[in-house]
Amino acid sequence: MVFRHPVLIFITExxxxxxxxxxxxxxxxxxxxxxLLGQEEKSVIQxxxxxxxxxxxxxxxxxxxxxxxxxxxxxHPSDPEKNQRVVRSLLLKTVVxxxxxxxxxxxxxxxxxxxxxxxxLPASKExxxxxxxxxxxxxxxxxxPQGTSGQLWYYGENLFMLHGKFLTVVPYKCEVxxxxxxxxxxxxxxxPGPQTVPHFVNWETSQGYGLGSQNSEQSKRILRRRxxxxxxxxxxxxxLLSTIKKDSEKHIEVELCKFLAIKQxxxxxxxxxxxxLELLGRHKAEPxxxxxxxLMQLIQTHVLSYSLCPGLMEVALEKAxxxxxxxxxxxxxxxxESVTCACLKIxxxxxxxxxxxxxxxxxxxxxxxxSVQEEKMEExxxxxxxxxxxxxxxxxxxxxxxxxxxxDAAEETTSCPVIPKRAALLxxxxxxxxxxxxxxxxxxxxxxxxxxxxxxYLYFLYLKCSENATMTLPGLHPxxxxxxxxWICLLLDANFTVVVMIPEAKRLLLSLYKFVxxxxxxxxxxxxxEVSFRELQKLSQEKNSRELYSIEVLExx
Numbered sequence: 053m054v055f056r057h058p059v060l061i062f063i064t065e066x067x068x069x070x071x072x073x074x075x076x077x078x079x080x081x082x083x084x085x086x087x088l089l090g091q092e093e094k095s096v097i098q099x100x101x102x103x104x105x106x107x108x109x110x111x112x113x114x115x116x117x118x119x120x121x122x123x124x125x126x127x128h129p130s131d132p133e134k135n136q137r138v139v140r141s142l143l144l145k146t147v148v149x150x151x152x153x154x155x156x157x158x159x160x161x162x163x164x165x166x167x168x169x170x171x172x173l174p175a176s177k178e179x180x181x182x183x184x185x186x187x188x189x190x191x192x193x194x195x196x197p198q199g200t201s202g203q204l205w206y207y208g209e210n211l212f213m214l215h216g217k218f219l220t221v222v223p224y225k226c227e228v229x230x231x232x233x234x235x236x237x238x239x240x241x242x243x244p245g246p247q248t249v250p251h252f253v254n255w256e257t258s259q260g261y262g263l264g265s266q267n268s269e270q271s272k273r274i275l276r277r278r279x280x281x282x283x284x285x286x287x288x289x290x291x292l293l294s295t296i297k298k299d300s301e302k303h304i305e306v307e308l309c310k311f312l313a314i315k316q317x318x319x320x321x322x323x324x325x326x327x328x329l330e331l332l333g334r335h336k337a338e339p340x341x342x343x344x345x346x347l348m349q350l351i352q353t354h355v356l357s358y359s360l361c362p363g364l365m366e367v368a369l370e371k372a373x374x375x376x377x378x379x380x381x382x383x384x385x386x387x388x389e390s391v392t393c394a395c396l397k398i399x400x401x402x403x404x405x406x407x408x409x410x411x412x413x414x415x416x417x418x419x420x421x422x423s424v425q426e427e428k429m430e431e432x433x434x435x436x437x438x439x440x441x442x443x444x445x446x447x448x449x450x451x452x453x454x455x456x457x458x459x460d461a462a463e464e465t466t467s468c469p470v471i472p473k474r475a476a477l478l479x480x481x482x483x484x485x486x487x488x489x490x491x492x493x494x495x496x497x498x499x500x501x502x503x504x505x506x507x508x509y510l511y512f513l514y515l516k517c518s519e520n521a522t523m524t525l526p527g528l529h530p531x532x533x534x535x536x537x538x539w540i541c542l543l544l545d546a547n548f549t550v551v552v553m554i555p556e557a558k559r560l561l562l563s564l565y566k567f568v569x570x571x572x573x574x575x576x577x578x579x580x581x582e583v584s585f586r587e588l589q590k591l592s593q594e595k596n597s598r599e600l601y602s603i604e605v606l607e608x609x
Contacts, residue, residue, distance in 0.1 A: 054078075054104050054127055061102050061111065063087075070097055072111060072138075074125060081132045085125055087113075088139045095119075099158040099202070101166075112143060114158040114168065120144040120183075144183055149174045157204035157213075164229040165191065167211055169204045180204075180213065180222065186229045194222065223318075288314055289323045296330045301343045304331075308346050312353065321355035328361040335367060344373065351379050358384045358391070369394050374402060374410050374477055381480040382413070392484050393494035399477040400502035407473040416479035417472050418527040469508040478509055482531040482539055495546035503547045504557045510540050511564060540564070584608055 053059065057078035064071045070087040089095075095115035103110045104127070111123040121140040129136065148156060148170030155178050157169040164186040171178050172193070178200055182191040198216030205212040211222040288311050295307050308327075317323070328350055331343050347364065350356065358365065358380075365387070368376040377395045381387065468475060498506075517523050517533050525531065544551070551557045588606055 054109070059104075059109070061109070063097060063100060063113075065097070072123070072125065074109065083125075083129050083132045084135045085123075086135060086137045087123060088137055098156045101158050101160045103160040103163060105163070110160075112158065112160060112166065113140065114148070114156060114170075116150065116153075118146045118148045118150040118152070118170075120147055120158065120166065120168070143185055144188065147181065147183060148172060149176070155200045155202045157200075157202045159204050159206045159211075161206055161224070162226045165226045167204060167206060167224075169196075169200055169202065169213060180211065182224065182226075184229055191227075289326070292327060293330050296327070296334060301341065301346070304343055305346050305349070308349060312349070320353075321360070324350055324353055324355050325360040328356065328364055332361070332363045332367060336363075342367075342371070344376070348376060348379065351376070351383055354383060356383065358387045365391055365395075369398065372398055372402060372406075374398065374407070375412055378412060378477055378480045381484050385485060387484060389486050389490040390494050392481065392486060393491070393498065396478075396481050396506075397498055397502070399474065399481065400498070400505060402474075404471055404474070407471065407477075410473065412473045412476050414472060414476050415528040416483075416530055417476045418525065418530065468512055469505060475509065478506065479529075479531050482535045483529070488542065491542065492546050495542060498547070500547065500550045500554055501556075503543055503551055504554060504560065507540065507543055507551070507557070507564075508560055510536050510543070511560060511567075514540070514567070581608060 054076070055078075057076070059077065060073075060075035062073050064073070070089070072085045072087055074083045074085070075081075076083070095117040097113045097115055100111060100113040102112065107127060109125045109127060111125055113121050113123070115121060120143045122143040123138050123140045125138060144166070147168050149172065151174045152170045155170060159167050161167055161182070164184055166183045166185055168181045168183060169178065172181065178196045179193045180196060181193040183189070184191050196213075196215050201214040203214050209223060209225045211224055213220055213222070292307055292311050296304055299307075328347065331346060331350075335341050335343070351364075356364075365377065365380050365384075368380065369391075377398065381392070381395060470478065495503075513525065513531060513536050514533070516525055517536065523533050552561065584606065588604075591604075
């Protein structure tokens with residue numbers, strides 16, 4: 053990016069000559085540069101990277117001789133259409149072995165640091181090395197015994213590379229380039245002994261101790277004692293994992309509360325995943341051990357996902373723990389469709405008595421039994437059916453059966469086909485993410501009577517949405533109209549041939565049919581009104597602009 057505009061850079065080779073092309077998208081210009089090599093240089097460019105400052109694009113290339121060269125290309129060339137010549141200058145010497153042909157890569161970290169992928173010596177294994185270009189020193193290196201494919205990226209203070217068959221992520225934050233740090237790294241690289249003490253002093257840590265010999269000795273004793281305490285005491289996560297292996301559920305809950313009260317670290321989500329896996333591993337080894345409260349506490353940290361702990365929902369399905377399943381559906385963004393359908397089967401099949409004993413979040417369910425609101429809605433449904441009066445025969449395409457029982461819709465909305473706690477669980481299913489292609493095969497495995505019950509509940513929600521102009525349900529997190537309609541279509545697509553054969557579902561299917569027909573009539577009339585207003589708009593545009601005042605009457609019916 054140059055001044056927040058994307059720039060494309062690519063290098064070509066022809067008969068041993070190298071050319072760099074700079075495509076500026078803000079000015080739509082393509083500049084060509086011939087990269088001039090040194091007299092003694094007869095190498096091949098194996099990898100390159102670039103960085104940008106205010107005036108130049110710094111093009112850095114890793115050649116087959118193991119050296120890194122830098123080419124400065126102006127951001128605003130004097131003559132963009134002319135083939136210009138630029139010289140490559142040596143930046144770092146022999147950072148990788150000259151015999152390396154594969155697994156070599158280069159990327160810029162910041163203005164003073166580079167990351168290089170490749171073997172440092174002819175017979176050595178591949179390494180990831182961080183170099184300081186300002187002081188020509190090696191900052192750090194990491195050996196890669198499984199080899200790489202020569203691909204390296206840096207994004208968000210993380211290095212990404214293919215190590216063996218895996219994508220390896222190495223967090224690395226560049227320190228401010230300083231002479232003290234560079235000299236310390238240089239001395240450390242020359243003398244790789246057991247010395248681990250830093251080679252420069254942070255004077256800010258010495259404040260309050262003074263510079264006298266007595267205070268200095270006291271400071272050393274304090275620091276030595278602190279160092280021993282830190283080295284002896286293991287991290288809190290490791291202590292908790294060891295507690296999980298042997299202690300009781302109650303003691304684990306207490307230790308988990310203490311751990312969650314500690315300040316979160318950047319790897320908090322992976323630590324929580326390890327704790328969940330450790331709990332599930334012990335449950336698998338000891339079936340009587342089921343730390344439900346601890347698992348619920350970990351789910352509520354909002355950092356878990358299904359892929360981080362896939363066995364969690366499997367255990368909850370085995371135990372028919374509807375509260376945990378509801379919480380997982382609300383928290384996990386990557387639940388497979390097969391697991392979602394397994395949760396739906398349990399939510400539809402579990403008895404009402406079992407649900408009454410369960411603690412379920414009821415935020416998505418509102419009280420539909422308000423008598424005052426119910427009477428008001430019944431009166432409204434007698435006159436209008438979401439803006440459509442079925443008693444007026446102004447739509448030739450509607451069936452006459454719509455006029456026979458105008459109170460059917462109002463009567464069907466008076467009672468919910470499921471108890472409120474089951475409705476809350478079903479709402480969690482409606483809110484879950486899915487892909488239609490993967491969901492439909494699993495919906496075919498749901499028993500027909502459960503499909504009918506779910507359709508009745510969806511139809512009930514649809515009628516409730518139609519009672520107000522906003523087409524929404526009351527509550528904090530209610531299902532949306534699109535979610536309700538999508539699931540009605542999914543269930544009918546997957547089970548229509550089965551549902552149509554059930555006598556109990558006949559009235560439901562007929563009600564759905566009539567309601568859809570009425571909505572089609574509403575849309576038809578709205579389209580007529582839209583066309584009429586559009587014609588009126590055209591007439592107003594064609595009027596003479598000198599007319600200052602006029603009255604027009606448009607009769608729509």
